[in-house]
Amino acid sequence: MALRIDDGMKMYGDSSSDNVRYADAIMKVFDEFNAKNPGFAAHATMFCIGGSGLGNKIYSDSQYQEVVTHAINSGFEIGNHSYLHQSSSEFKKLNAYELNDEYIKTQALIKKYSSKD
Numbered sequence: 001m002a003l004r005i006d007d008g009m010k011m012y013g014d015s016s017s018d019n020v021r022y023a024d025a026i027m028k029v030f031d032e033f034n035a036k037n038p039g040f041a042a043h044a045t046m047f048c049i050g051g052s053g054l055g056n057k058i059y060s061d062s063q064y065q066e067v068v069t070h071a072i073n074s075g076f077e078i079g080n081h082s083y084l085h086q087s088s089s090e091f092k093k094l095n096a097y098e099l100n101d102e103y104i105k106t107q108a109l110i111k112k113y114s115s116k117d
Contacts, residue, residue, distance in 0.1 A: 003044035006081060023067045027074045034075070046071040047081035050106030068113040078114055080106045 005026055023046075034041050048068060071078060082091070083105045094102065 003042075004079075005044050005046045005076075024070060027070055027076070030076075031074055041075060043075040043077070045077040045079045047079040048106065048110060049081045049085045050083035050102075050109045064109065065113040068110065072114050078110050080110065082106060 005023075027046075030042055030044065046067075048064075068078060080103055083102045086094075
C-alpha cells in the first residue's frame with residue numbers, strides 16, 4: 001500500500017502555522033505507529049508545493065524547511081507538487097517551458113531544504 005500526503009493544506013488552516021501543525025500532526029501519527037511497531041515501518045510520500053499555493057504563501061522558509069526535514073527524518077519520500085499549485089484547468093494551459101519551470105523551482109527548494117534531489 002502506498003500513502004500520499006499532499007502539501008498545501010491551506011484549506012484546513014488559516015495561517016502558515018496551522019499548515020505546519022497539520023503536516024506535523026499527520027507525520028506524528030506515522031512516527032508513533034513506527035515506534036510501536038518496529039518490525040513494520042509505515043511511510044508515505046509528502047508532495048511539497050514549492051511556492052505560493054493558491055495565491056498565498058503557504059510556508060515561510062523556516063517552516064518549509066521544518067516540514068521537509070520532519071518528513072525526511074520520519075522516513076517519508078518527498079515528491080514535487082508543482083510551484084504554484086494551480087487548479088487543474090489552469091495547469092493544463094501551461095506550455096512546456098512553464099511546466100518545466102514549475103518543476104525546476106520546486107525541485108530546487110526540495111533540494112535546498114533536504115539536501116536530496
